Amino acid sequence: MLIPCPYCGPRDVSEFTYQGDAGRVRPDPASTDQAAWNAYVYDRTNPAGDHHEYWQHSGGCRSHLKVTRNTLSHRILDVAFARPSTAHASSRRQGPRP
C-alpha cells in the first residue's frame, strides 16, 4: 500500500504510523458524561468501505495526515495535512493515485 504524502509524495505504508479513526469527536474535557466518553474511547463504526483516519508519516516528514482509505480495497481516496499547513506543499512528486 502506498500513501501519497502531501509533502513527500508516494511512500510505502511501512513509513507511516496509524493513528486511528479521524471521525471521533472528543467530548469537552470538563464533561463528566460517561456515555459520551465511552463512545469516544470505544465505539467504532468499522465500515466496510471508505474510512477517514489519521496517519503520521513517522518515517519521513513526520507530518500528521488525514487519509480517506477504502477498507475493502485499501485504495487511498484522499490525503491532506491533518492541520492545514502554510508550508510549501508538494506539487511535483505526487504520482498517480493508486
Place this chain on the structure above:
Amino acid sequence: MVEMLSPLQPVWRPGSHGNFADGVGVVLSETQPGSIVQAAAWPGSERAVIAAIKTATGLSLPDGAGGGVATEAKAAFGFAPGRFLIVADDEGLADTLVQAIPISDGTVTDLSHGRTAIRIAGVKAEWVLQKFFAVDFSLPALPVGSGISTNHHDIFAQIQRTGPDRFDLYVFRSFARSFWKMLCHGCDEVGYEVR
C-alpha cells in the same frame, strides 16, 4: 581547525572493492562538513526562514516541497513542512543562523556532531540506493538539489541529490558505521571505490 574524528574510521578501507573488474559502479566517501544545521519555521514563518537562510548563506531555496540547492561548499534542502537542513564546509554555521533567524520565526538546531554525511556517486548510485530505500530516486521524481527524509530499518536518513549521479546521505552518527557497512555490502555487486 582541529582534526575531525570519524565514526567510520575503524571500517574505513580506501580503494576498490567488490565486483570492480568491469569498472567501479559507485564511489563512496565521507564529506565531513564542518556544519550540519536544522532550521525549523513556526507555522506561517516558512518564507521568513527561507529568506533568513538566503541572507546567512547565500543559498536560495526554490519553492516546493523538498526543494533544495547545492554548491561545492554549501547545501540546503527542505525535508519536512517548514523544516530545512543546511550544510556547509565551514564550521560556525549554526551561530550565523541563530543570528539570522529570530526565535519568533523559528528554531535552529546544531547537528554538526550528530550526523555523518556519506556521499555516493556514480552511474550505479540510484541503483544501489533503490535497494535500501522505498523511494523513487529517478531524476524527474528527485531533481538535482532536492532532498527527502526517509528511513531504513526504522533508522532515519535524509538524502539530497547533489548531482545527476550523486547523493549526499545524512545519517545518525551513532548508526553511521553500521549503515556504512551495510552500504558497502549493497555496493559489492556493482564494484565500489572508497575515496
